[in-house]
Amino acid sequence: MQKGWRDLMCDLERYTYLSHHSKFHAFWAFPGAQAMLVYRLGHWLYTSPKRGNPLMRLGRGFYLVLYRLVEITTGISLNPLAEIGPGLYIGHFGEIIIGGQVRMGSNCNISQGVTIGGGGRSERHSPEIGNRVYIAPGAKVFGPITIGDDVAIGANAVVTESFPARSVVGGVPAKLISEQGSFDFVNYAHMETDPDRQPSLPQ
16 A cells, blocks of 8 residues: 555656646646546555455445546546556546556656557557656557657557657557657656666667
């Protein structure tokens, strides 16, 4: 639970950094912040080693009500079994779907109309997405693919193959456009000194 709470604080920090408001204001003002709160709760309830506990089962019933309510009011559906790193920023009302086998790194941005989910018949059929990835409005990311760190995915792109770090991709199907990365699109507190980001910056 402590990790889930820390991750949620990182999520809210993305909103406070970009909007210059308090975490309390961010929670009430941004649908994405509300969706992330419910996702973090659900992820803990469904993946905790104590999930068989009767109180945990009761908690999952309460969570399912919240999940459906948030889905209706925000248009955002985040499967609790997805692995989403801290600092996810969803800036707008939804039509956003993230499936249960998706893995996503830290400090990513997701825009409205994005779907990330399964495709194909392999055992692993959902994307693994790196850190600081920007996904523009309407993009679809499917299949057992890997998206590297600092990738920018263009509006309405359909991504069904892997791309390395710092790629900028777009089109249907998505193709490599440049290697300038997502640096102009993903902003967060202390990014200038983030040791994980520094090696990826253009020289």
